[in-house]
Amino acid sequence: MNVRLTVNGGDHRLDVEPRRLLVDVLRHDLGLHGTHVGCEQGVCGMCTVLFDGEPVKSCLMLAPQAEGHEITTVESLAPGDELHPLQEAFRQEHGLQCGYCTPGFLLTALAAERRGQRPEGEELRAELAGTLCRCTGYQMIVAAVERYFRERAGAPPP
Amino acid sequence: MKPAPFEYVVPRSPDEAVATLGRYEGDARILAGGQSLVPMLNMRLLRPAAIVDVNRIEGLGGVRAEGGEVRIGALARYADLEFSPVVAERLPLLAEAVAYVGDRQVRNRGTLGGSLAQADPSGEMPLVALALEASVSVLGPGGDRVVPAGELFLGPYQTSLEPDEMITEVAFPDVPGRVGALVEHVRRHGDFAVLAVAASGVPDGEGSWSSARVTLAGVGPHPFVGAELSETALQPDDVEAVGRACGAAADPASDVRASAEYRRHLVPIYVDRVLAELRRRRAA
Numbered sequence: 001m002n003v004r005l006t007v008n009g010g011d012h013r014l015d016v017e018p019r020r021l022l023v024d025v026l027r028h029d030l031g032l033h034g035t036h037v038g039c040e041q042g043v044c045g046m047c048t049v050l051f052d053g054e055p056v057k058s059c060l061m062l063a064p065q066a067e068g069h070e071i072t073t074v075e076s077l078a079p080g081d082e083l084h085p086l087q088e089a090f091r092q093e094h095g096l097q098c099g100y101c102t103p104g105f106l107l108t109a110l111a112a113e114r115r116g117q118r119p120e121g122e123e124l125r126a127e128l129a130g131t132l133c134r135c136t137g138y139q140m141i142v143a144a145v146e147r148y149f150r151e152r153a154g155a156p157p158p
Numbered sequence: 159m160k161p162a163p164f165e166y167v168v169p170r171s172p173d174e175a176v177a178t179l180g181r182y183e184g185d186a187r188i189l190a191g192g193q194s195l196v197p198m199l200n201m202r203l204l205r206p207a208a209i210v211d212v213n214r215i216e217g218l219g220g221v222r223a224e225g226g227e228v229r230i231g232a233l234a235r236y237a238d239l240e241f242s243p244v245v246a247e248r249l250p251l252l253a254e255a256v257a258y259v260g261d262r263q264v265r266n267r268g269t270l271g272g273s274l275a276q277a278d279p280s281g282e283m284p285l286v287a288l289a290l291e292a293s294v295s296v297l298g299p300g301g302d303r304v305v306p307a308g309e310l311f312l313g314p315y316q317t318s319l320e321p322d323e324m325i326t327e328v329a330f331p332d333v334p335g336r337v338g339a340l341v342e343h344v345r346r347h348g349d350f351a352v353l354a355v356a357a358s359g360v361p362d363g364e365g366s367w368s369s370a371r372v373t374l375a376g377v378g379p380h381p382f383v384g385a386e387l388s389e390t391a392l393q394p395d396d397v398e399a400v401g402r403a404c405g406a407a408a409d410p411a412s413d414v415r416a417s418a419e420y421r422r423h424l425v426p427i428y429v430d431r432v433l434a435e436l437r438r439r440r441a442a
Contacts (some may be wrong), residue, residue: 001166001219017163018164018165018166018209019160019161019162019163019164019166019199021160021161021200026159032337040159040197040200040201041159041197041201042193042196042197042263042264045261045263048263054237054266055262055263055266056263056266056267056323057263057264057267059196060192060193060197060267061192061196061198061267062161062166062189062196062197062209062211064166064168064211065189065192065211065213075236076353110260111262112262124236125347126257126347127262128262129261129262129347130262130263130264130348131262134315
């Protein structure tokens with residue numbers, strides 16, 4: 001079937017089977033490899049993208065479901081050579097080792113901020129709980145997001 | 159880990175959705191939030207002939223207070239409930255329960271109607287629907303009918319819905335002065351509950367409760383009301399009796415999360431905790 005998708009502001013027309021998962025469209029058809037595949041059953045959060053600004057797991061969405069909605073992937077954060085301030089905070093706090101899970105954390109944290117929330121501590125941990133990390137033990141991820149939110153304190157939501 | 163092929167149908171109205179379900183004679187599945195269905199498709203535990211995507215039906219979501227009830231559309235997402243001022247004010251037990259569901263990503267997609275139709279034996283939404291005596295509006299080929307939550311759940315992942323019926327709305331009675339509490343035993347944040355216990359009741363000014371109700375999930379094939387007390391002071395003897403009644407009504411199964419024996423052991427402990435929490439909230 002024909003599907004029209006809006007990804008990171010760009011329009012794409014694709015001919016896909018309806019069973020095609022959104023994550024596979026992003027990676028295989030559009031070449032956006034920043035969205036990762038982990039469990040393919042909605043547990044790990046590697047495939048997190050923003051759907052109309054809110055994080056969802058793109059392994060649990062069929063491609064045609066995304067038609068007419070705005071999809072945002074991690075590639076949109078730093079289109080050039082300069083890191084997004086949240087990515088810079090992850091660098092400063094060593095918030096990643098292998099980096100496989102990082103897009104999920106970045107997008108979930110940014111969505112919270114866009115919603116007008118800059119949680120910290122336990123609330124932040126609950127907010128980020130939909131993405132798993134097997135390297136860091138989460139301490140530095142939480143520290144990185146808290147650093148970013150601290151730096152942004154007082155600024156209006158993006 | 160990819161779905162088997164299916165026909166993809168996008169109805170524009172509940173009637174069209176029900177007609178489609180009828181056409182496939184039980185071999186079609188409704189896709190609402192997809193947070194339980196799509197994993198089962200990916201693992202090919204389900205291979206339906208058709209997927210009926212109800213996400214484009216207008217007016218199937220939303221939360222509104224109306225005529226002594228809070229009416230919630232079947233397609234309302236968990237996040238809609240989480241951030242709804244109406245739910246926070248009138249159904250605080252539902253607001254509390256929603257925080258236990260999945261994670262941010264899951265709550266952005268999963269729906270109230272989908273959760274009730276899924277009928278996970280440890281699910282928070284079926285538990286709270288039963289605890290708060292919700293009525294479920296169901297549309298079928300012959301028209302609407304209303305199913306009380308107590309008659310909806312038949313067993314693990316089994317409901318009294320016909321294959322060509324769909325949930326359209328859930329109505330919760332708005333009971334002024336009602337206090338509720340929920341406790342869970344869960345192995346990890348966001349995991350399915352080993353057991354979840356909800357309590358609710360209407361306190362008077364003198365330490366007595368009317369319409370007190372303890373409802374349990376995870377310790378039977380479906381959520382159930384373990385005890386109902388029209389009038390109680392919830393003194394230690396009362397609490398112990400409720401714990402015994404709930405234990406007698408429990409029929410837990412063993413699974414990867416806990417043995418039946420352990421679940422049974424937890425029942426009186428969590429009944430005690432939820433009732434202590436209920437009393438504490440009244441005092442607060």
